[in-house]
Amino acid sequence: MSGSRDKAADASSVHWPARPRYLGWIESGVALALFACALVTVLTTLGILIVLGAQSIAFFQTAGISPLAFLFGNSLKPDAKPPLFGILPLIWGTGMVAVGSSLVALPIGLLSAIYLSEYAPRQARSILKPMLELLAGVPTIVYGYLALLLVTPALRRMLEPMGLRVETFNALAACVVVGIMIIPLVSSLSEDVLSSVPRGLREAAYGLGATKFEVSTRVVLPAALSGVLASFILAISRAVGETMAVVLAAGMRPQITLNPLTSIETMTTYIVQVVSGEASYGTPKYLSLFAVGLSLFAATMVLNIISGLVLRRFREAYQ
Amino acid sequence: MSTPVDPGQRHPAAQPPELDPVVLSALGLSVWYGQTQALRDITIAIPRNKITALIGPSGCGKSTLLRCFNRMNDLIQGARMGGEIRFDGDVISGDIDAVVLRRRIGMVFQKPNPFPKNIYNNVAWGARINGYRGDMDELVERSLRRAALWDEVKNKLHRPGLDLSGGQQQRLCIARTLAVEPEVILMDEPCSALDPISTARVEDLMDDLKNDYTIVIVTHNMQQARRVSDLTACLMLDDAGQDGHRTGILAEFSPTDILFTNPKDPRTEAYITGRIG
Numbered sequence: 001m002s003g004s005r006d007k008a009a010d011a012s013s014v015h016w017p018a019r020p021r022y023l024g025w026i027e028s029g030v031a032l033a034l035f036a037c038a039l040v041t042v043l044t045t046l047g048i049l050i051v052l053g054a055q056s057i058a059f060f061q062t063a064g065i066s067p068l069a070f071l072f073g074n075s076l077k078p079d080a081k082p083p084l085f086g087i088l089p090l091i092w093g094t095g096m097v098a099v100g101s102s103l104v105a106l107p108i109g110l111l112s113a114i115y116l117s118e119y120a121p122r123q124a125r126s127i128l129k130p131m132l133e134l135l136a137g138v139p140t141i142v143y144g145y146l147a148l149l150l151v152t153p154a155l156r157r158m159l160e161p162m163g164l165r166v167e168t169f170n171a172l173a174a175c176v177v178v179g180i181m182i183i184p185l186v187s188s189l190s191e192d193v194l195s196s197v198p199r200g201l202r203e204a205a206y207g208l209g210a211t212k213f214e215v216s217t218r219v220v221l222p223a224a225l226s227g228v229l230a231s232f233i234l235a236i237s238r239a240v241g242e243t244m245a246v247v248l249a250a251g252m253r254p255q256i257t258l259n260p261l262t263s264i265e266t267m268t269t270y271i272v273q274v275v276s277g278e279a280s281y282g283t284p285k286y287l288s289l290f291a292v293g294l295s296l297f298a299a300t301m302v303l304n305i306i307s308g309l310v311l312r313r314f315r316e317a318y319q
Numbered sequence: 320m321s322t323p324v325d326p327g328q329r330h331p332a333a334q335p336p337e338l339d340p341v342v343l344s345a346l347g348l349s350v351w352y353g354q355t356q357a358l359r360d361i362t363i364a365i366p367r368n369k370i371t372a373l374i375g376p377s378g379c380g381k382s383t384l385l386r387c388f389n390r391m392n393d394l395i396q397g398a399r400m401g402g403e404i405r406f407d408g409d410v411i412s413g414d415i416d417a418v419v420l421r422r423r424i425g426m427v428f429q430k431p432n433p434f435p436k437n438i439y440n441n442v443a444w445g446a447r448i449n450g451y452r453g454d455m456d457e458l459v460e461r462s463l464r465r466a467a468l469w470d471e472v473k474n475k476l477h478r479p480g481l482d483l484s485g486g487q488q489q490r491l492c493i494a495r496t497l498a499v500e501p502e503v504i505l506m507d508e509p510c511s512a513l514d515p516i517s518t519a520r521v522e523d524l525m526d527d528l529k530n531d532y533t534i535v536i537v538t539h540n541m542q543q544a545r546r547v548s549d550l551t552a553c554l555m556l557d558d559a560g561q562d563g564h565r566t567g568i569l570a571e572f573s574p575t576d577i578l579f580t581n582p583k584d585p586r587t588e589a590y591i592t593g594r595i596g
């Protein structure tokens with residue numbers, strides 16, 4: 001009995017040699033390397049925050065302006081004497097583009113997500129989804145000159161007969177193209193969460209005599225709602241941060257207006273304007289870049305955090 | 320190896336075994352998923368106010384057959400049906416409005432699938448979309464009582480349905496089905512995700528429900544088929560064709576006590592004694 005056990009042990013030491021001790025070192029090395037990669041993103045974020053923060057403090061000191069006056073001042077004249085740095089017009093312009101493009105992108109994106117997830121036959125879906133995602137790959141500056149050369153002339157043809165004046169650079173064209181640009185964000189992410197709703201829920205609803213529309217809007221959509229909202233917020237934060245399309249479409253006139261047919265300026269546009277101008281190093285105008293950048297960073301970060309919280313609620317509902 | 324059958328022979332066992340009023344029937348029913356045939360030439364008549372069990376080895380098409388009765392297979396792209404299905408005498412296998420049909424033929428699924436809504440709205444949902452005009456509170460209470468769940472949930476109707484235990488969730492799904500007042504309830508392995516105590520409760524419930532409803536249940540559990548059903552249909556896979564694919568056929572359909580004690584078909588006997596499947 002014990003003899004046969006020894007024999008088995010012998011055989012196993014031949015076929016299953018002890019694993020070398022250095023495997024543990026390799027394992028630790030791998031973990032360290034992976035950690036270092038993860039650290040790069042964290043350090044980058046921290047670095048950006050530190051640079052933006054330090055330069056913003058320098059800005060508030062040299063310009064002699066309080067953060068509140070900066071955020072809520074309604075006059076932005078960096079070249080005036082003395083210069084005025086109230087960025088409310090920029091915040092207003094940014095908000096206008098965010099809201100306007102959402103009005104375009106959220107309904108179209110959500111409805112196409114519902115179509116792709118619930119209605120489209122498999123073949124249609126396999127063609128349409130990649131095409132929609134292709135929209136996201138178009139360089140944003142292309143959207144910008146499309147706004148300038150196609151959207152604005154079209155708006156003119158439509159609105160000027162009604163007696164409305166459409167400026168060459170106008171907020172509406174920016175809203176339309178940024179809206180089109182962020183449709184794929186909404187539709188692609190929403191489609192993912194809609195189609196991850198368990199099939200059992202759809203079957204339950206169909207089994208009770210629900211139509212496809214009822215299943216889509218009264219079971220699938222509510223079940224996926226937090227994921228859909230997260231995709232909305234992500235798209236909005238993309239619109240807030242969008243630069244080149246807005247520079248080309250909306251122009252550079254910082255003003256607080258409700259008229260979308262006139263030129264406005266967003267935070268990102270202001271940064272482009274200052275960078276491409278000749279503000280010399282250390283001047284308040286130069287430093288204002290960083291304060292605007294920090295505000296923009298804070299805005300998109302808040303939106304991303306909200307989106308993360310919303311998504312977490314969705315995961316809790318469906319493990 | 321199963322015994323070869325004369326291909327020209329219609330299944331003699333596939334006649335209505337009793338002279339009960341037939342509520343659902345299939346005549347020469349075949350189902351394909353794309354190019355693959357899942358069921359061939361099923362003829363079966365399901366009597367009213369009885370529990371009919373569908374048993375058979377995995378992949379023999381029990382669930383496919385069940386899902387033909389409420390046209391649930393329509394949701395699967397590429398699924399096709401040949402032959403005829405009748406419900407209360409009307410042909411339901413052709414171009415009909417499955418939405419209307421599914422209210423009258425309810426379904427309970429393998430995995431409890433309550434909506435992510437509260438208990439009350441889980442029960443009320445189906446009634447609401449079907450435009451129920453009566454007293455909703457009364458309907459919800461009646462359905463929950465009928466599903467033997469009322470006493471456990473009456474004080475927490477506004478708690479999420481997903482907070483209930485698995486067995487309670489399944490009875491909630493039964494209550495939800497009862498709330499649209501169907502005539503037939505199709506059950507697709509309703510107890511396979513439940514523990515033995517919850518299973519016993521659902522089985523008791525089925526026995527109680529058959530006074531008012533016709534129940535067709537797919538089960539992998541032969542003891543369960545024996546315990547709850549009045550009639551049992553045993554499906555089998557035929558011998559592999561040239562493409563190596565095997566298709567589901569109906570081997571035998573008899574009163575449950577006869578099928579389990581004195582099966583006529585040798586394949587049924589092999590299956591219920593555990594030699595195949």
